[in-house]
Each structure stands twice: as C-alpha cells, then as structure tokens.
Amino acid sequence: MIDLLEGRFFKTFVTVLEEKSFSRAADKLGYVQSTVTTQIQLLEQTCQQKLFHRLPRGVKPTEAGLKFAKFAYQFIQLGVSLEETLSESNEPQGLIQIRLQESFFVTRLADPLFQFLTKYPRIKVLPATGFRQDILRKVLDHTADFGIVPQDPERNEINYYPLVEESLVFIASEAMAERVNTRGMEVLNNETIISFGPTCFYNSHANKILNQNGIQVPRTIELPSLEMIKKSLQCGLGYALIPQSMVAKEIESGELQVLSFSSPLRMTHGLIVHKDRELNFASKLFIDYILNYFQKAELRAVHV
Template sequence: MIELLEGKFFKTFIAVMEEKNFSRAADRLGYVQSTVTSHIQLLEQACGQRLFHRLSRGVKPTPAGLKLSKYAYQFIHLGSTLEEAMNELDQPQGTVRIRMQESFFLTRTSLLIRDFIKEYPKIRLQLENGFQHDIVQQVQNHAVDFGIVPQNPNRPDIFFTPLLEEKLVFIASNDLAEKVETESLGALSRETFISFGTSCVYHTKAGRLLQDAGIEGNSALEYPSIAMIKEAVKCGIGFAFIPEIAVKQELEAKQFKLLPVTAPIVSTHGLIVHQDRELSLAASLLKEKVIGYFCNDAEKSPTN
C-alpha cells in the first residue's frame, strides 16, 4: 500500500475534508477540479475504501475517511517538519498551528504573540478559535501542534501543562443586578442565560452552578463571540458567566455588576500536546514561550 501513496494525495485529501467541497479544495490548492478528483480516487484505490460521501452540496468523510484523517495530518506534519528542519539551519521558520478559546486569545495572548513574531519573524503562526472539545479533538488528530484549554482533558494520550488560574464570574446589567438584590437570586430563573453555547465548558459549568443555587428554567441564547455576549448583557437581554478579566474594564466603569450566585470559581487553563507529536523547532520555541510567559509571571494570576 505504501508504494501507491504520495504526499500530494494526502494534501488533497486534507483540503477536501476541510473545505467539504472538491471545487473549493481545487481553488485552495491551485489545481483544476479533475486533478482533485483523480487524487482522491487514487487514494481510495490505495486504501481500498471509499473516503467521502458525495452529497448534493459537497462531500462528507466516511468512517474510513475520518480514520485516515489522523494519519494524513501526521504524514503532512512529518513532511513539513522535515522541510523546516532543513530550512531552520539558518534561522527558525515554518508554520505553527495553535488552537484556543477566543476569550483566552483576546485577554491573555496579544503581547505574547507580538513579542514572539518580533523575535522569530520567519515563523508563521496560525491561530485558530475553538472550544474545549474540538481543541482536544484537533490535538488528538494531529491537526494542530498544540492547544490551550480551560480544563485538563485527563486523557492518557495528551500532555497537559497548567498555565494559569482564571477566575470566572456571573455578570449582569446594573438594572438586573439591582433586581436580584431586591428579589433574591430566584429572579434569575425568569432571565435569559447568555453563553457561547453547549460546546463551551463555561456553559456546562454555569448550568451546574445555577442548578446548585436553585436557579432553574432559564431560557438560553448563544453568541459566537465574547464582544457580542458583553453587548447583550449591557442591553439587559440576560446574564452571563465568563472570565472576570474579560470584563475587568466594564466592571471598573460600573457598566456591569457581579451576581452573587456562588463563591469565586477558578478554571485552570493549560497547554495540551499529543504525547506522540514530534514538535518542529518553531513549535517547540512557541511552546517554550507560552509556558514561560504564563508560568513565570505572577501578574497573570486571576487575583490581579
């Protein structure tokens, strides 16, 4: 089987899987669509399995395709790592893919990324947004070099390095907070809970905390960004559960108030990497930078 496989087949396979469409994959790779079709057919012949379901508006990986994706990512990673190893004899370079929650990127990594790019201008960073489950999945599938997650996934195939403790709080508009002060926490049962959605661990954690406090029956709204969540809270649409640092300025400006739903809750963010991932020099340098930036700086603690 190995004699029938070529690296370009795997690159085409990954492009089709990520784009979910042969035509878009061809545009991404600079091929004509017939070349993409040919590559996938040859790969299916080599594997002896159908790799994609052809749908009316695109394609979807078959179980065999999903299984192959892990090895395809590893194959591409090995090739790029070899190329980078040769190139970085002069200066570190290459692409590093890291996935994290949007709220963590916005509040914690801007200065880190700025300094890293200045120090290593030939290293290209590919920053991706996600939540706990899909970040862990991408690391498991070798689709990214590493990720940053809000809690330890406790998986035997993933190394977790704690970075910092993040204080999480319930916030509301001034009017809603005053209503709670007047009527007790039970008033929240008639209010809307705003979050990133059920894929976010903050949503799940908040649900348990509200239930423990006897607050049930909330309707829920999902927003894709922390900026939209804050705007919704400001407008009085409902209340939210987010990292305190993300609303530090608004709290100081008295645009929001904290809700006394529970004692302070702390989430331990950490860096995750697959135990079998052979990091390139560029990825190793960024990993070292991230760990040093958070673990050696007391100012990053949630109490500040």
C-alpha cells in the same frame, strides 16, 4: 501499502477534506479536477477503502476517511518539520496552528503572541477560535498543533500544560445586581442567561451551579462574540458566567457588577498537544516561550 503512497496524494486528500469538494480542492492546488479525482481513487485503491462519500454538492469523509485523515495530517506535518530542519536559514521559520477560546486570546494570549512574533518574524501563527470540545477534537485529529482549553481533558493521548488559573463569575448590569442583592437569587428564575452556546464550557458550568442552587433557567441567548455578550449585559438583557478577566475594566468602571450569591469558580487554562504530534522547530520554540511567559507572569503575581 507504504510503497504505493506518494506525499502529494496526502496533500490532495487533506485539501479535499478541508474544502469538502473535489473542484475547490483542485482550484486551491492548481490542478484540473480530474487530477484530484485520480489521486483520491488511487488512494482508495491502495487502502482498499472508500475514503469519501460523493454527495450532490461536495463530499464528506467516510469512517475510513476520518481514520486516514489523522495519518495524512501527521505525514504532512512530518514533511514540514523535515524541510525546516534541512533549511539553510539560521532564522527560525514555520507555521503554527492553534485553537483556543476567543476570551483567552483577547485577555491572555494577545500580548505574549505579539512578543513571540516580534522575536521570530519568520514564524507564522494561525489562531482559530472554538469551544472546549471542538479544540480537543482538532488536536486529537492533528488538524491543530496546539489547543488551549479551560480544563484538563484527562485524555491519554494528550499532554496538558497548565498556564493560568482563572476565576469564573456571574456578571450582570448594576440594576440586575441590585435586584439580586435586595430580593435574593430567586430573581434569576425570571431572567435570561447569556452565553456562547450549549457547547461552551462556561455555559455548562453556569447551568450546573444554577441547578444546584434551585434556579431554573427559563430563557437563554446565544451570542457569537465576547463584545456582544458584554454589551447585552450592560443593556440588562440577562446575566452570564464568564472569566472575571474578560470584564475587569467594566467591573472597575461600574458598568457591570459581580452577582454576589455564588463563590467564584476556579479553573485552570492549559495548553494541550497530541502526544504523537511531531512538532516542528517553530512549534517547539512556541511551547517553550508560552510556558515560560505564563510561569513568569505567575511569579510576578505572587510577588505583587
């Protein structure tokens, strides 16, 4: 089979997969649509498998297509690594794709990422946000070089590198915190919990803790961003379980308060990478830099 495969076919396959359309893939690649169609057909003939379902509006991968995708991404990444290794430039360059939660990027990664890119200006980093399961899936199918997740996924295919321990706390407006302190946690039976949605790690743990304490959640509000959640909490629309670092300034100013009925939940954010991922030179520099940064940050915290 390998004798019949060409590198450009892999690139075409991945572009169709990501664009979900032959025509959009052709536009992105600078091909006419018939070229994309022919290359995908040749791939399917070589694999003796149908790789895409043709739909009225676009395409979606078949089960065989999803399996093929993992190898296509690895093939392309290997080509990028080879090109960078053979490059005459002595200055590190390359592209790094990383998936992580918005809250971690805002509170933890922005500063070291800025320092890294200042040191290596020819390296490009493409961050994308997601929740734990989405991040894990992107790393498993090789569409992301790295992920940062709030808990060790404990998967054989994944290397997990602990970065920083974090406290999760229930947070609310001053008025709601006063009601809880005065009347007890039963008050929350009539309040709304705010989160990023059911797939969010924080949301699932909030419901688990509340159920353990006999609290039934009557209403939920799902919001797409950290700022919307904080503003909603300040308005008294509900309460939320989120990392304490996300609201440190608001707690210090008194705009938001920690609900004292529950002990903080500890979790450890870690960097994940697929064991079979062929890391380019830029990615190796990145992982070394980030691990070293957080290790030094932990040592500074111990000595404070």
